[in-house]
Amino acid sequence: MLFSYSSSIITNFFSKTLIRPHSSHPVLLCTMSLNSHAFAGNPITSRTAKSSDPFSPQSAFQTLKTLLSTQSHDPISPDFKILPFRKGRPLTGSNQPNWHLGWLSLGDFRAFLEKSEVGLSENSLVYLGCKYEDDVVYWAIDVSEASELVSEFGDRQFCFVELRTLMVATDWADSKAMGELAIAGHARALLEWHNAARFCGFCGGKMVPMEAGRRKQCSNELCKKRIYPRVDPVVIMLVIDKENDRVLLSRQSRFVPRMWSCLAGFIEPGESLEEAVRRETWEEAGIEVGEVVYHSSQPWPVGPASMPCQLMVGFFAYAKSLEINVDKKELEDAKWHSREDVKKALTFAEYKKAQETAASKVEQMCKGVEKGQSLSADFNVESGELAPMFVPGPFAIAHHLISSWANQVVMNGTLSNL
Helix, strand or coil, X not given: CCCCCCCCCCCHHHEEEEECCCCCCEEEEECCCHHHXXXXXXXXXXXXXXXXXXXXXXXXXXXXXXXXXXXXXXXXXXXXXXXXXXXXXXXXXEECCEEEECCEEHHXXXXXXXXXXXXXXXXXXXXXXXXXXXXXXXXXXXXXXXXXXXXXXXXXXXXXXXXXXXXXXXXXXXXXHHHHHHHHHHXXXXXXXXXXXXXXXXXXXXXXXXXXXXXXXXXXXCCCCEECCCCEEEEEEEEEEXXXXXXXXXXXXXXXXXXXECEXXXXXXXXXXXXXXXXXXXXXXXXXXXXXXXXXXXXXXXXCCCCCCEEEEEEEEEECCCCCCCCCCCCCEEEEEEHHHHHHHHHHCCHHHHHHHHHHHHHHHHHCCCCCCCCCCCCECCCCCECCCXXXXXXXXXXXXXXXXXXXXXECCECCCC
């Protein structure tokens, strides 16, 4: 099963059916809600609740402080579940064909920590959210300094797995697995932000967690500067030559061989999203852009720790000029690609094979028998031949932009702009 926007093979998870204007034939509509993208659609509630609500960050935090101060092991309501992270990697288990997050009860986590030199305090745990229907509050914690826990968890067939590996390993038709991925991404973003924001940028004082880790405040009584979790907005755009029915795709030197993708760039201060699209396209490819149309957005918590969570904001950008002038400092190459070539790229890339390979790797890691399989290996077609080109998999918003255009997916009830 190939994961591209082809009407015969796309999963229901990614699409729904509408009627093409002036036609009785159904077409596929990319679901523009956050649930259509990896790392979005977090299933645990993180809403602002009344302080008296036992599931609220304030109430849950007070309960946590009481439990830790009394060393109580009595059952509590709501229940507390903890997800440990090490160097940005969540604790993970695997029951083929799916991986799962390594949630621990507060009691079990305490038992693990007793064998390490790492202490447990209320400020080391970060509130993630809750599930009212299950009577559970979820927390995350960074245990990077407790290296001995790696073997302790390994004895239970748990391991710390890179989030990018889990991203590729996720079965895109499995809504529960996609929810787990979203939770892991949210938790990693919060923990990396806590690690990066240790000191006040105004006075240099120590920053301390507040509101169960949902914000931080300077400990200097003369400052008390508040800061909140950081999000770095990025525009990502598919540049379209409407007259010649083709799109501009680019390569960066860090890409695996034969992979092409959309242009992208960070938004500068005082700049609108549309202005950023036009500026980045001109700077990187020398193409002048006119109309800019919003497509969808995606949280992206798998970047460097210095940018704990990027928000990818996707657009279709319509070219006003066609001559390419590549900025070699930014790109290795950029070329126009016909709709036919792009459809072939989507058909040839065996995303399902990549997902199964990554899932197998996660299982091996959890069993302690990792064989070092490369997730950046070339995608092969079923015949064994190499595809001439391929684009990022369904875990990336670039795939959704490209496949929506290639297959003329309905947006806002019209196909006219595609």
